[in-house]
Structures are given as C-alpha cells and as structure tokens.
Amino acid sequence: MKARYLIPLVVFLLMIGLFGVGLKLDPSKVPSPLIDKPAPQFSLPDLHDREKLVDTAVLREHKVSLFNVWASWCVACRQEHPFLMELARSGDVPIYGLNYKDKRPDAINWLNRLGDPYTASAFDEEGRVGIDWGVYGVPETFVVDSKGVIRYKQIGPLTEQAWQETILPLINQIRAEEG
Amino acid sequence: MKHLTVLAALCLLVFWGSVSVARIDTFVFDNPQDEQRFKKLSAELRCLVCQNQNLADSNAELAIDLRRELYSMIKAGKSDGEILDFMVARYGDFVLYRPPVKPTTYMLWVGPFILFVIGAVALVMFVRRRSDDVLPGDELSTEEQSRLQGLLEKQPAGKRKQR
C-alpha cells in the first residue's frame, strides 16, 4: 500500500471528524463582537413614562446589571418571562429592559398582565438601539459591569441552566473583581 | 432542550415567511452610483435572522431595518468601508459574505491558489514522465487491442481470472 493512495482516505476521515463536531454546533448562533467592549450609548424614553429618559448611564450604577431585550410580540420572551420574574424577586441583580420594536400599549399591557421584572424599560420603537447593540433575535440578554462594559450576551431565552452554568459564575467573578 | 425546539420552530416560521413574499423597498437615490452601491452592499451583507440570505433578498424585519439603515448611511455620504465597519462592529464578520482577509481566513483565500499550483505541478510532472518516449503511430498496442476485444465479447466464465 503506497502512502499517496492513502491521502484521500486520510483527508476524508478528517472531514468526517469535522462533521461529527459540526453536528453538535448551532450554525445560526452568532457571537457578539461587543463582548468586552463599552456598551453602545443610547438615550430612550422610558416605556411607562414618555417624559423620562433611560440612558446608558443607568447600567453603570450597579456593580453588575442585566440588559434584557424583549417585545410583547416575541413568543420566546413569554417563555423566558417567569424566570426573569423570579430573578427580579430575588433582587440579586437589577434587570433593565429594552422594549424592542413594540407598540407602547401592547408592551405595557403585557407587563401589567404578566408582571414587570424590569427596574426600567427603555422604549426602542424603531429598533435603532437594537441595531447598535447588534440584536438579531429577541430575547437577548447582556451582562454589563459597573464600567459599562458588556461582559456576556445570552442569545435566546434566559434559562435556569444558562443562569447557573454561565451567568451566575460570571456575575460573581465581576463582583469579586470590583471588590 | 425544549426552548431550543421552540426556537427552531420560530426560526422556521421567520425563514419561510421571509423567503416567500417579496418585500420591496421604494428608496429614492440621489444618483445611479448610490443606487448601485446600495445594491452591491445589500447583496454582500448577510441577513442574520434568515437561514442563508443576503440583506437584499431577505424580508425579515431586521433585514428591512438594516436596509433602511444602509440607505440612510449612503444618503449621508458614508463610504463603503465605513458602512461595512458599522455592520461588523455590531454583528461581527458573520455579516460579510465576502470574508475579510485575516489569519483565520488565509487558507480560505490562498487555498484555491495553492491547490491550483499543486494541480499544475502534478500535471506537468505526470505528463513529463509519460512523454519520455512517445512512439508515434500505434493507437492501442496490438496486445491491448486484442484484450479489449476479448473483454467486450462474451467469454466463458472460467477464462476471466486474470490479474
């Protein structure tokens, strides 16, 4: 058996290995380039009070905060909502909301009906802030530290599992950094 | 795991909905050059929500928003480079259908050229080896010809145990 006749087999086996790994990956998940970068600036009216403004500064008021992108039309947000409520009740981390491409009455109604886990919700009617934050699939949740730097982004609903395995350890780490 | 299924189902909805109905913009451009640039850029940027479509062909909400963003940036006189940087800063290299040249994509961009060179060198070496002594005139050698003949004709089963 001459070595060069084995080349196709070897290349092929490498490819099979690659595909085997590929089966475990999700090709539609795109990591955010904003990780470890300062959170994009925004200044939007508050969802409940159009006179009041919510801006990036609120995210720097805490050692660590969550910034959750949601909408009343989003089915997966509905699914994620109970967990957010639970988090809000524990009072562990403040949750700020970005109400993305929604209608104001629909959004307020949604919160009234299901409960409002948000310390404040910014109202992004046009979705411009969503674009700046690189939002592509609602819900998305960003973890922001006290310097206003994005440390992590959860794409899709926040779950108990993601919280325990990834986000909570990260939050503890951020708290430890800041002493 | 369950939410993944829901997510997949949602994606599917978004995807079918996006493919099937043409959402056509009615932007008005200052000049044909800008219109061309819009077409080129929206064709080279990938829609993130869809399965595999560019901004131009996609009808997902996000794609419509991004086309509007693209249009206003062109209107504002931004260069192609600035516009692409804007997109990459938000969504990463994933939005570019023309992958940027960087260490991780060297093999992608240089690979075809290397393959071509390997192929060409192999071809030349092979042909040189074979062209050492060319005997003009004979097509198939007589021996080969009779063997071909023999094989094509039906022959008794026993005779075919040649190696």
Next chain:
Amino acid sequence: MLPEIGNFILILAMTIALAQGIIPLVGAARGIPGWVAFARPAAWVQFLLLVMSFGILTHAFVVNDFSVAYVANNSNSALPLMYRISAVWGGHEGSLLLWVMLMGGWSAAVGLFSKRLPPEMVARVLAVMGLVGVGFTSFVVFTSNPFDRYFPAPMDGRDLNPLLQDFGLIVHPPMLYMGYVGFSVAFAFAIAALLGGRLDAAWARWSRPWTIVAWLFLTLGIALGSWWAYYELGWGGWWFWDPVENASFLPWLVGTALMHSLAVSEKRSTFKSWTVLLAIFAFSLCLLGTFLVRSGVLTSVHAFASDPTRGVYVLMLLGIVVGVSLFIYAWRAPQVKSAGNFALLSRETFLLGNNVLLVVATATILIGTIYPLILDALELGKISVGPPYFNAVFVPLMIPLVIALGIGPLSRWKQDSFERLAKMLRFALLASLVLGVLWPWLLFGQLDFMVVVGATISIWLVCSILVDLYYRSRHKSSLWKGMTSQPLSFYGMSLAHMGVAITVIGITFSSYYSLEKDLRMAPGDELELGGYLFRFDGVRDNHGPNYTATEGVVTVSKNGEHVATLHTQKRNYTVQQMPMTEAGIDPGLFRDLYIAMGEPLGDGGWAMRIYYKPFVRWIWLGSLFMAFGGILAASDRRYRLMAKRKAGLKADAKLAVQES
C-alpha cells in the same frame, strides 16, 4: 392497513437489498455461479418492491389519508391532485423514499442492460449498489419512516409548503435524484473493478454510458432547480452559492471530470487509478450533499427541517460507504498499471488539464462551503462565505477551462504539433477576439472587461467546434457526407461543449447588463427600463383552489407597440396563512421582463420590482444543450451494439479507436 403493508414491503425490499449485497459478492469471490446469478433477479425484485412501497405512499396522498403523519404534514384535501402527487417527495421522508426507489431503478437497469458483461462483474456491481441501498433504505425505515401514523388522525392536512406548490417540485427533485443515485452506478463499477482486479479499458467502456446518463440527469436537475428559484423566489436570482446548491454542483463538477477521464481510460487505457478515484469521489459528493442538506450542520435557504439523529445516521452512512471505498482504493489501486505514453501536447494532456481544473474548482467550492464549519469547530469565530468569494475564486478557474475546451477536441491522442493546431484554429482565434468586443458593444453599447472575456471565450469555443466539424468532415467526397458520417458521440460532445458556451454567454450578459428598479407605482404610472415601457394598470382580486390573491397587471410596450401583459400576484394560502409573491415574467430568447409585486403603500400605490434581464434564458438553454449532448453521446452506436450483443464488434471497436 395499506400504509402498514407499504412499510412491510419497504422492510422486505431492505432485506432483499441486503441479500443482493452479500450473496453475489461472496459468489463472485468464491466462484459459485448460482450465487453470482442471484444478483440480477434480486435487483429486479428489490426495485419492484420499492415501486410498490412508493406507490402505496402516493396512494395515501391521492386519497387524502391524513392518518399517515407524513401525508398530514405535507398535504391537504384542497391541494390540487398534481401537487398531492408531487408532495410525495415534498418533504424529507418521501424524498428519501424517492431516492431509494430511483436507486433501485438504476440497479434494475444495470441488471437489464449488462448482458454482455462478465457475470462476476455484474454480481459485484449489483452487490455494491445493494449495500448502498441497504444503507439508505434502513435510513428511511429507522429514522424517517413516511408510513408512521397519527392517532387519532387529523381532520385535514397541514398543506404543502406554498413555495413547493409549483411545477418545479414536480420535475426538479426527480431529475436531481436520478443524477445523484445515477453516480452510484459508476461508483459501483469502480468498486467492483477494484475488487475484481480488472481495472481496464473494458471497465471504462462499460462505465461510460452510465456515467453520461447520470451526468445528464444531474445537469437537468441543477438547471431546473436554478430556473425554479429564478421565477419562484421573487428576487430574480438563479444561483446563490448556497450550501445546498453547492452540494449539487460538486458532484456535477467531479462527474464532468469523470466523463472525460473515462474517455482517456477507455481509449488509451491510462489514468485508470485516477479515473476510479473520480468515480468514488462523484458518488461520495452526492452522499456528502445528502448529509449537508439533511443534517443541519450548515444553514441554507433550501434545507430540510433537520434532526440530529438523522444527521448522525447519514454521517455514519457517509463514513462507512466512502471510508470503505477509499480504503479499497488505497489497497487495490497501487496494483493498477497505467500504460500509454503521450507527449506534452496531446489530447491526453488537455483532458488531464480539464480534470485538474475541475477538481481544483470542486475542492475550492468544497472548502468554501465547509470553511465556516471548520472555523466554528476550532472555535475561531463565525464567518460567512458567500457569492462574492465563490465568484472570485471560481470564475478564474473556468476561464482557462473554456479556452482549453476550444483546443482539446481538435488535438490528437499521443502527440500533436503546435503548428497543426495553430493552423486550424487561427481563424477561430481572430473571430473570437474581434467578435468578443464587437458583439456585446453592438448589443448593449457599453463594455466591461469581464464581459469581453466572457464573450471572447464563448465565441472562441463555438468557432473551434465548427472548425473541428469542418476538419473531421472534409476528407469525405462531400462535406455533407463527411458530416453525416461522424459518430453520434462526436455530435454529443460538440453539443455539450456548445452548451457551455451558451451558458457562459447567458451568465456574462445577464450578470453585467441586467437592469433592476424597485419603486412605488400607482395605477397609470409608467417606467422606462431597458428600452421597454412598463405601465401599471392596477390590481384586481383573483383566487386559486387553495389561495386568494391580489393580482397586479403591468402592460409592457416598446416604441409604442404592445409587447406583453404581465401578471404578478400576492397570494395568501388559506391553510398555512402564508403570503407568497408570484412573479410575472415575459420570457424571451434575448431578454426576460420580470416583475414582482410587494406591499401596498397607500393611495393605490404598490411597491414594485421590475427587472430587465438580457440573455438570462441562455443559462438554462446551455444546460439543455449539455443534457441533449449527453443523450446523443450515450446513445452512440458502440454502446448500443454492446447492449444488443450484435456481431460486428470488431468493426465497432476499430471505429472507437479511430474516431479520435
């Protein structure tokens, strides 16, 4: 009851395929004539069973048996009958059953048209096909069974995806699959030849017609898919370099290389171990395509809904089939002696060059397609590889290929002289250089470098084909007599090459001279585009069997004369509540006028997209030429004689040797 019988028959077919895969193989190795003879009847029975199973599934669709889950998911009682039938292959499970049945059909055909072949060879070929068949049939039975039931049965079905309710679904998948599974024949011949240790000119001659037929089906399948996407998706594109499109293009490229390489192996008994590798590659890439389309490892606009278990199953199937065959190759191929020397300038070199370019193109597209996956698997980030990349790397490889295509068929086997070729081709060269600039300039009034390149190489190719015909025919008493005495395979080759030129022209002109306008139009509004005047006459209501529609009417005129009335629809399919745009197209040999309607914009205005697409039909017309060329080449006298067991084989073989 019937679906259970269908399922049972399918399992029976799988069992027979297993027997077809083992008994003849053992028989051939041990020299047991009875076991060897088992192959043909097994292939026929297997095919018959698969047809019955497929027929039962079709019956379930025809009679609206929504207790069958697959029917309920892909059909509806309001769906017109022809779409109910084509819906059989409209989803994952049924399309796989179609695949398996077609594969059984190819097996049966090999059994039928192989009377001249040595029985051991037939036995091995059918055994290999049987084993691959077992793999796919078990895939259907165990992971994707179309006969699974819903209990209780739903009242009505969820309907076929409206995008698929089209003529395209009726013809595109069967053609494409015929091509895919057709390459299993060339593959099986290659493996059988390796196992039997007879990789010779006869093997190449037997494989050739099968390869050509599979290739022509694949050509038609791809062209139909491209045409379907063009008119159905509403954005006027015909090729997007999507992973699924690439998955069909890769075996086509390698299959094209294989056809040409087989020619050398047959006529000159050389390149044999290379040819056999190409035969393995061609079918492997078909399997790879199946994996990419059905596993969800890559995102695609055309993919089936994916499922991880299926992905693992196809990956295993791919690994076993291709892994084992490449192992057999590594084990057996080194013993193959390739004879036949040739000079640097000879037809062999041209054909080898063709192979190198096609294989490099294949590898390039393959790398581009899976590169995002490679980076992702190595955690190096997510990227997208799309049309700008593929065009940038593919086109430069095709230009030398087309240029060489003009010279190759005129060159002689073994050795040729530069002077001879230059003398024959000087006028073709001159004509292409002049016309390549003049033609597009006169037609469109403006030039682009790539347009000149595209036009020049196409005209060069056409001229060289005519020169070839002239030089081959002129020795006879009259040119006409000379032309009629050329073998069919020559005309097949020339037509197919002509098809390449036509497609290149279509791609070049439609890419560079298409005009597009997106705008708001109210009734009475007019737009001038590409010399045509488009007037929007307004909208009206319309409806079909399972949808309601708003139809926009646009009248097109040129210089005051009526050209066409175009109708574009926004449909709403009632069952899936899915809106769809139906483009209005006025097709023409030299241009398509294409309109699509978007959203209403208030005050009677509508968003409209209008295209003027010159020469776009040539893209598919060229494919038709290629496929027709394939038909001629495959029906050449020498293959027919082979099949009919006629005498006079000697004269025929002589012809085959001389005709080059």
